[in-house]
Amino acid sequence: MEKKKWLKKGLLVTGVLVFMMLTAVSHVLAAPAPPTIKLGAVIALTGAMAAGGKDVRAGYEIAVKHINDAGGVFVKEYNKKLPIELIILDDESDSVKTTTRLDKLYSVDNVVAFLGGFSSDLNVVGMATAEKNKVPWIGVTVAAEAPFKKGFKYIFVPFSLAHDQVTTFYDLLDSIPQDQRPRKLGHMELQVDWGKECGEYIREMAKKRGYTIVADLKYAPPTRDFSSLIMDLRSAGADAVFSVPTPPQSIVIVKQMKELNYAPKMTLFIRGPDLSTYGDAMGKDANYIVSDGNWDETMRYPGNDRVVKDYRAKNPDVTSIGIPVGCAYGAMQILSKAIETAGTLDREKLRSTIGKVEMMTVRGPIKFRENGSAIIKYGFRQWQDGKNIQIWPKEVAVGELRLAPPWDKR
Amino acid sequence: MKHILLLAGIVIGLALVPLVITKAYILNLIILISLYTVLSHSWNILGGLTGQISLGHSTFFGIGALVFRYLWVMGAPSYLALCGGSISSLLLASAIGFPAFKLKGHYFAIGTLALSMIAIITVQNLFPGVSFSPPQYLSKYSLVPIYYMAVTVSIIAIGLVYALTRSKLGLAFISIREDEDAAEAIGINTFKYKVISMSLSTLIAGLGGGLFSFYVASYYYYVPFELGWSFDPVLIAFIGGPGTVIGPLIGSVCFVLLKELFAINLGQMNVLIFGIVFILTILFLPEGLIGLMKRLQKAKRFGLSGRLRDGSI
Numbered sequence: 013m014e015k016k017k018w019l020k021k022g023l024l025v026t027g028v029l030v031f032m033m034l035t036a037v038s039h040v041l042a043a044p045a046p047p048t049i050k051l052g053a054v055i056a057l058t059g060a061m062a063a064g065g066k067d068v069r070a071g072y073e074i075a076v077k078h079i080n081d082a083g084g085v086f087v088k089e090y091n092k093k094l095p096i097e098l099i100i101l102d103d104e105s106d107s108v109k110t111t112t113r114l115d116k117l118y119s120v121d122n123v124v125a126f127l128g129g130f131s132s133d134l135n136v137v138g139m140a141t142a143e144k145n146k147v148p149w150i151g152v153t154v155a156a157e158a159p160f161k162k163g164f165k166y167i168f169v170p171f172s173l174a175h176d177q178v179t180t181f182y183d184l185l186d187s188i189p190q191d192q193r194p195r196k197l198g199h200m201e202l203q204v205d206w207g208k209e210c211g212e213y214i215r216e217m218a219k220k221r222g223y224t225i226v227a228d229l230k231y232a233p234p235t236r237d238f239s240s241l242i243m244d245l246r247s248a249g250a251d252a253v254f255s256v257p258t259p260p261q262s263i264v265i266v267k268q269m270k271e272l273n274y275a276p277k278m279t280l281f282i283r284g285p286d287l288s289t290y291g292d293a294m295g296k297d298a299n300y301i302v303s304d305g306n307w308d309e310t311m312r313y314p315g316n317d318r319v320v321k322d323y324r325a326k327n328p329d330v331t332s333i334g335i336p337v338g339c340a341y342g343a344m345q346i347l348s349k350a351i352e353t354a355g356t357l358d359r360e361k362l363r364s365t366i367g368k369v370e371m372m373t374v375r376g377p378i379k380f381r382e383n384g385s386a387i388i389k390y391g392f393r394q395w396q397d398g399k400n401i402q403i404w405p406k407e408v409a410v411g412e413l414r415l416a417p418p419w420d421k422r
Numbered sequence: 423m424k425h426i427l428l429l430a431g432i433v434i435g436l437a438l439v440p441l442v443i444t445k446a447y448i449l450n451l452i453i454l455i456s457l458y459t460v461l462s463h464s465w466n467i468l469g470g471l472t473g474q475i476s477l478g479h480s481t482f483f484g485i486g487a488l489v490f491r492y493l494w495v496m497g498a499p500s501y502l503a504l505c506g507g508s509i510s511s512l513l514l515a516s517a518i519g520f521p522a523f524k525l526k527g528h529y530f531a532i533g534t535l536a537l538s539m540i541a542i543i544t545v546q547n548l549f550p551g552v553s554f555s556p557p558q559y560l561s562k563y564s565l566v567p568i569y570y571m572a573v574t575v576s577i578i579a580i581g582l583v584y585a586l587t588r589s590k591l592g593l594a595f596i597s598i599r600e601d602e603d604a605a606e607a608i609g610i611n612t613f614k615y616k617v618i619s620m621s622l623s624t625l626i627a628g629l630g631g632g633l634f635s636f637y638v639a640s641y642y643y644y645v646p647f648e649l650g651w652s653f654d655p656v657l658i659a660f661i662g663g664p665g666t667v668i669g670p671l672i673g674s675v676c677f678v679l680l681k682e683l684f685a686i687n688l689g690q691m692n693v694l695i696f697g698i699v700f701i702l703t704i705l706f707l708p709e710g711l712i713g714l715m716k717r718l719q720k721a722k723r724f725g726l727s728g729r730l731r732d733g734s735i
Contacts, residue, residue, distance in 0.1 A: 107645055111638050112450060119446030133642065136552045140640030144555070144563035156552075163557050203550035204642065232546035233644075 045090035048097035049357060051347065052117030054138060055129040059105025063259045063289045064130035064336055068152055071340025072098055072127060074322045075348075078315075085348045088355030096348065103129065107137040114141040124357045125150065127343055128169070130336060131258070131283065132156040132206040133233070139167045148363045150347050152339040155256075155282070156206035160383040168366050170343055170378045172306060172390035174206055177282055178213035180390045181254060182221045184302075184404050184413060185278070192415060194277045198227040198250025200241055200257075200265075207256050210282075214254060226250050233258065238265045242272050252278040259284040263293050270297055270419050277415040278302060285395060288327070288334035298395040300416035305391035307338030307375040308402040310410045315345075316374040332400035335393075342373035376408075436573050440566045449565045454678045455671075456572035457633055458658055462670035463579040464626035465655035470664035471586060472619040473599025477652045478522075478534030481541040482511040482624040484647035486631025488545070491553050491643075494635070500571065504632040511628025515620055523616050526602075535652070542647040549643035553635075560639060568637050575629050576671075582622065584667045595619050599665070657700050663712030672711050 053072060056065035076096050079085060084095040099121050103110040110129065117123045118141075126142050128135045128151025135154045142149035143164045154169045155177060172180075185193060197218060201211040211228075218225050227248035229241045242265070245253060253276050257265060262284020269275070278300075284290060285303035294301075309320040309332075319341050323333055346369055351357065354365040370379040379387050392404040394413060401411035416422075443449060461483060468474050490507035494500060518537060525533045555563075586592035594615045597605040606612050634646050654677070655670075662673025677696075684692035707714050 107641055108638060111641070112454070115450050116447050119450070137640050137642075140554055140560065144560045144639050158552060159554075162554055203546055205551045208550055230547070232543060232550075233642075234542075234546070 045087070045092055045094060046357070047094075049085060049087070049094045049351060050097050050099065050121055050123045051125055051127060052099045052101070052114070052121055052123035053127040053129065054101050054103045054110050054113040054117065056105040056131070056134055057100075057102040060258050060260055061105040061129075061131045061134060063287045064153065064283070064334065065102075065105075067288050067334035067336035068128075068130045068340045069100060070323060070326070071152070071319075071337040071342075072100070072344055074319055074337075075341045075344035077322070078318065079344070079348050085351050087351065087357060089357065096344075098127070099123065103134060105134065107134055110134050110137045111141045114138055115145070118145045118147055123147065124351070124359060125347055125362060127340070127347065128152050128154060133204055133258075136205065139164060142166050146363075147359055148347075148350075148366055150343045150366065152343045153283075153336050155210075156204075157209050157385075158205045160385050164384065166363055167384045168346070168380055168386075169384060170346055170373070170380075170386040170388060171339060172388055173385055174209035175213055176388075176390045177304075178210055178217060178254075180392065180404065181214075181280060182217050182223070184280075184392055185223065185252065186221065187404075188413065188415070192277070194252035194415075195223055196226040196249050196251050197223050198245040198248065198253040198276065199225055199229065200238075200245075200253065200255035201228070201230045202256050202258075202261075203230055203232050210254070210256055235261065236264065238268050239272060242268055242274050245276070246272065246274040251276050252280070254280050256282045257284055259287055259290075262290070266294065266297055266301060273419055275416055275418045278413075279416065280392070286335045286393065286400070288330045288332065288337070290334075291331040291395070291398060291400065292329075294395075296398065296422065298400075299397065299422055300395065300414060302392050302394045302403070302413070303400070304335050305393040305402050305404060306388075307335045307342070308391075308393060308400075308408070308410075309333050309338075310402055311338070311375060311408055313374050313376050314372060319374050331398055332393075332395075338375050342375045342378065345373045346371065346378065433577070437570075440569055446565055449569050451678060451682065453565070453569055453572040453637055455674045456576040457630060457637065458654065458674035458677055459576040459671050460572075460579045460626060460630040460633060461651065462655040462658035462662070462674055463576075463583055464623050464630060466583060466659050466664060466666075466670050467586065467595075467626065468619050468623035469656065470659050470666070470669070471583070471592060471599060472595040472616060473602075474523075474616060474619065475528075475531045475656075476534045476623075477531050477656070478537040478541075479623075479627050479655055480538045480647050480649055480651035481534075482515060482627035483631040483634070483651045484541060484545065484644075485514050486511045486628030487635040487646035488549070488631070488643060489628075490632035490635040495553075495556055500567070500636055504571070504575075504629060504636070507632035507635070508625050508628035511624045511631065512621055515624040520617055520620060523613060523620070535649075538647070538649060538652050542644055542649070545647050546644045551643065552640055553643050554640045563639070568633075571636060572633055575633055578629070579626050580667060580671065582626065583670075586622075587667055591615070591618065596665070657696060659710075660700065660703050661710055663710030666710070666712045669710050669712045676711070 055068050056062055076098050080095045084093040086093045101113040103113055126147050126149040130153050132154050135151045136156055136159050139159045143166050148166050151169045154171050155174050157173050199214050201207050227245045227250050262281045280302040282304045285301045291298055349371055350366040350369050354361045367380050393400045394403045403409050403411050403413050465479050468476050486507035489510040490503045493503035493506045522533045594610050598612050602612055631646055658673035658677045659670050661676055663669025684695055
């Protein structure tokens, strides 16, 4: 009887010892920690989208610096903090190269996740590449809704989509006193998915919200001359204009509006005037142009001051920092948080974790919908006295919308 | 016999590549080389062999891609969609390409360039969105079937040009290239042979377009109509050697590998570099790398390296 008791105790102790040894050995035998967490981004650093691409790169680089200065991201799988290594490739604003470069990051560099580049036009192409390679992809400056209707599982975009943008445009119009409010809208539709989606919402909401579209015009992505469209807008008497041009087009259109002496009360170009280079390119002609306000340097969210300080240290001459800088920083915050929460560099586990991330970023609180798009408050900025000022939503606004006077009075 | 064995060895080697090479990036590069070989050979038939300098191949490449994607998304097998794309290229050429033969020389080049500009503007306005691959395809995506399709199509293109260079048809093409008026004077129906040349050329360009569409998971519909697809095959054919069988293949290897190297390290500067390479090739190597190799062989045979240097060979 006594013998059996001892045997039981002995077995129990042996079992515990074996378990402890196996646990210890499994730690020793576990795959060694990689020296870095490799992330990849294909960004337009040359070509038509370069102005925005450089802002995106600046945001990522500042975020990587901040994370690595704090020792990196803690990965439970390796029980240590690992620094982030961000590999950036240029797609030359060419969507085919976006695909091939992402394929390279996936198959040669073996990155854990992708970060997006600049503009919906290039990002929608990158999304499918991420999906086919089954690599999580967090994008910035993507407003097209089409990819979110494709059932993609690896795509996450902390940015406002076309519907939110158009709704907020009408909210901004509604905020103008009745007697000064523009009622006749001019719409210039860029012939890409995002432009067409915005166009559908513009037309659909105009009736409901008491506005008339007096000119509904279309233009292709490489269009360089807008004089005939501007003449149409002018002759139709449009006193507010909405469009989503490419960055170079946003410069040309405003310059041609000035040449043709067409001055609507409100000109809203979501893409282009929101970039760091716009003020330098346009001088005082930038004044009164309304653009995207997804992020602003005056926002009081945690960590934003540090982003602005570091950006300004490197770029002291920039008058107003482009919104992609903060958006890109926010995307990196989300990705590093997801890696830490997942506790692993396994792509599949990381994908399922990103969708559940709910956090405060430098551009406010963010959480994702089931389809990977974000629930996020949309805003606008307006160029006023040589600076791009946050004017909407009211809780983060530092200025008020100004209606544009004729060109000779600016 | 030696040649047949060598060819069989190459084909077997290419068939085994996906089993040996697991790096997707390498397969990507081979697919790109094949794609540019197909496109440059399609130009080579019309421009290199027949002497009709076309700057409108992006139109035929683009229409192949467009039709392939539509058929494929609708559920057609990829090889049938590929044939559909190729035939639609030919039909488009019949409708708008052949009348261009009313133009000669530089006017033909300008006319085909205008055609490609009209095509891209039309597509940008009619098909403004992104073309996504079918979701069920993306979920089980693999480069291997694309690789086999790319290699097969490029072998077809190379084989066709090889057969042409050894046929009466090819001789008729070359006679038109050398002197169209003289060819006509000796009884060659130049219009008929130019039409045949254009038909074969556009069929191959359509295959290239279909291959592009099968390879690139998502793209804006206008992308395969961009002018680069008209200029790149000219550049590639001239680097390798226009009117030759292997020239476009050599040109494609140089083009893809150097472009990849330059683009990753130098960004858009690579466009400038390739422009300079093109000018230097035209000035100093009008017969491309194949011509240079022939000159080197000749020099070696006769030991006349001095004459090579002074350019007399």
